[in-house]
Amino acid sequence: MSGVGERSSVHQIVFKWDVGQGRQRIGMSPVAHSCDRERAEEVGRELGPLLWLGGSAAGGRSVVRTLSRDGDVMLMQRWPTTDRSGRPSTISHVLIGHSHDLKTRACLALSYGGWGAQESAERVHGHVPVVDPAAINRLALPRLPEMMERLPTVRHALILATAELLRDPTQRVSLLLEEQAPCDWPDREAVPLVCLGLFLIFGTWLDGPWTYATYDAVDTHPLRLMAVPSWVPDTGGAGPLVRIMDRPPAVPRFEHRAAARLVEHLLVYGEQLEGAGMPQLVRELADGAALSWERRRERLREILSDDRLNGPTAVAAAPRPAEPVPHPEGHQEREAGRKGTRTPRQPAAGEPGRPTSGWHEGPGVPTTRQLAGHEGLLVNDRYLLTALIGQGGMARVWRGHDQRLKRPVAVKEILFGQATLAERASLTARMEYEAQAAARMRHQNIVAVHDAFHFHGIPWIVMECVPGTGLDLLMRDQGPLAWQQVAALGAQVADALAHVHAAGVIHRDLKPGNILVCDDRAVLTDFGISRILDVPGVTTAGKVIGTFAYMSPEQLYNKPVLASDLWALGVTLYEAVEGHRPFHADTQPELFDAIRQHPLSPPRRAGALTALITALLDKDATRRPDARDTARTLRGAAM
Incomplete structure (x- = not known):
């Protein structure tokens, strides 16, 4: 509340609720203001009932x-309080200024955690x-990286809201924040993330x-997005309204699957986006909001049709319609991680789970509990x-048979287990990167990737079957x-690393x-946690x-470099010839200390x-030989 500068672009006004005034009568009075009182009272009249925070809110x-x-x-910013007589009241702190001084991102960041203190x-x-607008930015903008990092925690709400806005861009969106909502649904402090x-x-x-x-x-209220603890009948006076709760749609429609693509893309490439708005919307479908839903849906299907997975302007292929997959008999929604003791909802027979984004959408939709692969299962109508x-x-990893090309394949099925929504997003992104990373490699000592898709709501990767x-x-x-x-064998692995590093x-x-190992051939597999140097990491931050x-x-400090792979090769070679690893300990901290500090035996x-x-x-990464030199040395020793 103290002065932070001499510029007059952003004014501040503090309102308090007067006793005895109802919500429909404006009982808020400006008790402190940087502008003149007449302007402050005018702002109060414009804000009207928005100044008051009452009831269950x-x-x-x-x-x-x-x-x-x-x-x-x-x-x-509004706080519930009491007046001098002890009756419920509200205190509101308003910042008002030009849109250049109160930009949307800064406002969202201020909303996340607030500004000033109620006292x-x-x-x-x-x-x-x-x-001073500069002071606002200094307070707000440093919060954005944390907000970006936490976006996966509101992924489900983002998908549902995005789907509704794709279908009807004129709608207002209302999120229902129940007292005992699932852990993957936003609470009131996470609404700014949505x-x-x-x-x-x-x-x-x-x-x-x-x-x-x-x-x-x-x-x-005539606002684009609102969050409320309960719903009351809406008269429609403020325009079209769609209400969203944490339940998945009975049958996900095209807009849900398309929304899941956009949200997943945001989670992976969001920090690279220039400006606000996904390029697929603001560039390729700039006029889309004015089109009919039928035409907009057709255009979206075209725009999202290609597998463009290599940068911020890329979005995976739009899903084709899928038939719902029945839940296994007796399936119940997982309780782990839910707030409170809410009884889990029983899905109706044939009800699919929540929409999940990915690559080519195969038959089926996600379920709360993963539908496991099994012998005899035909995956994606092909494998x-x-x-x-x-x-x-x-x-x-399954041994499989490609029914179309009549060849053996290896099929990797990701296991979500009891993963949270954020962890699922991270695992999905990691599998996507594995497919991308391995698909970039064409080398006799690197397992080839043939296909990647979603089936039963989870990612699958189809690879060369190496009979080794x-x-x-x-x-x-x-x-x-x-x-x-x-x-x-090591020479071949080093050759593969040289190709990977290049x-x-x-x-x-x-x-x-x-x-x-197949006869005398060594093949490098599993790029699930690889890091593509020119693309931001998608693994869990800080882990x-x-x-x-x-x-x-250096990798233990979460700072891997190319030479980190050479260290791992060194450990592998040591273990292969000695029968044990060079560094070992009884506990994880002791192992870390040994790797970082103990001399090599x-x-x-x-x-x-x-x-x-x-x-x-x-231990100094700069002194390790690179992959090509290592391959040359190993090949010479093997001769």
Whole structure:
């Protein structure tokens, strides 16, 4: 509430509710203001019932953004309070200024966490200074990275709201915030995230200003987005209104599947978008909001038809209509992670789950509980699963048969398990990157990717079927291997790494289990956590990913470089010839310390590979040989 500058672009006004006035009579009085009192009272009349926070909405802070009659932005923070007689009251702090000084992003960031304190607003009286727009930006804009990071937590609400706005861009949207909502549905503090996501998706594609109330008692206001604890009959006076709750649609329509594409694209590439609005809308469908739904749907289907997955202007192929997949008998919605003790809703027979985005949409729609693959299942009307090859924490791999091309394939099925919505988004993005990364590689020592799609609401990847054995199983069955054999296999892995690194990709999870051995051929697999150097990471922010025992010191600090893969190769070579890893400990922290600080115990069975392995396990990444030099050295040792 204190003065923060001399510029007069943004005024501030504090209103308090007068005792004895009803909601429909304007009982709010400007008790502090930087503009003259006449202007402050005019603002109060324009805001009208928006100034008052009552009923079931009076449980906490909320923010409203709207426009004045002359086009100024009015951003208002409201707190429930009591008057001197102890009756419920409201205090509202309004910022009002030109749209250049109160830009939408800054307003959304201010709405996320608020500004100022209720105690200050309660005490202030009389004249207050104008607010410097630069000070507003200094407070607001640093919040945007965290908001972007948290967008996956409101993915479901974003998909449903985006779908409705694609179908009818003139609608106002009302989110129902029930007291005991699922953990993947926004609470009142997360509503600004939904606003931000919609703003980034639609931008200027939607006519009119970006107005919203993060929480209110009713959704009858003429605002684009509102969140309320309950719904009352709407007279329609403020225009078309669509009400959204956390239940999935009985049968997802085209707009839900198209919305899921756009939202998933936002979650992966959002930080690269220039301006507000997805390019597929504001550029390729600039006139789309004015078209009929039939024509707009046709245009959207065309725009989203290509597999353009390589940058911020790319969106995966639009899904074709799918038949609902019945739930297994006795299926119940998962309770884990829900707030409170709400009884889980029983899906109706044949009811599909929530829409999920991805690549080519195959038959079926997502379910709350994953429908697992099984022997004899025909996936995507093409790939017959014949046997389970292996399973890890994130995926299972099936031996399959391509019914169309009559060839054996390996089919990877992602495992969501009990993952949260945000974790599912991360896993889906990681699988998408695996398909992209591996598809960029054409090399005899890298497993080939043939296809990628969604089936039963989860990603699947179809790969070359390599009739071999994992190097980890080979070492388990045979014990330490001869260094000459290790050199021959290692040379091929290093060749694969050289090819991978030339494409700007760090594998990040090289280990014996990701190396298949078929006779004398070694094949590098599993690009699920690879990092494409020219694309932002899609893994969970702040988390170190990979297999710790094979991680380099810098990767443990979550700063992998190309040389990190060479360290992992060094650990693999050491383990293959010695029968154990170079660094081991009883606990994870002790393992981290050993990798970062303990000296290497020289290998005893490595023969001509001793010097190379020692160099690969140098704790200074800049001193490790690169993949090409490593391949050359290994090939020379194997001869």
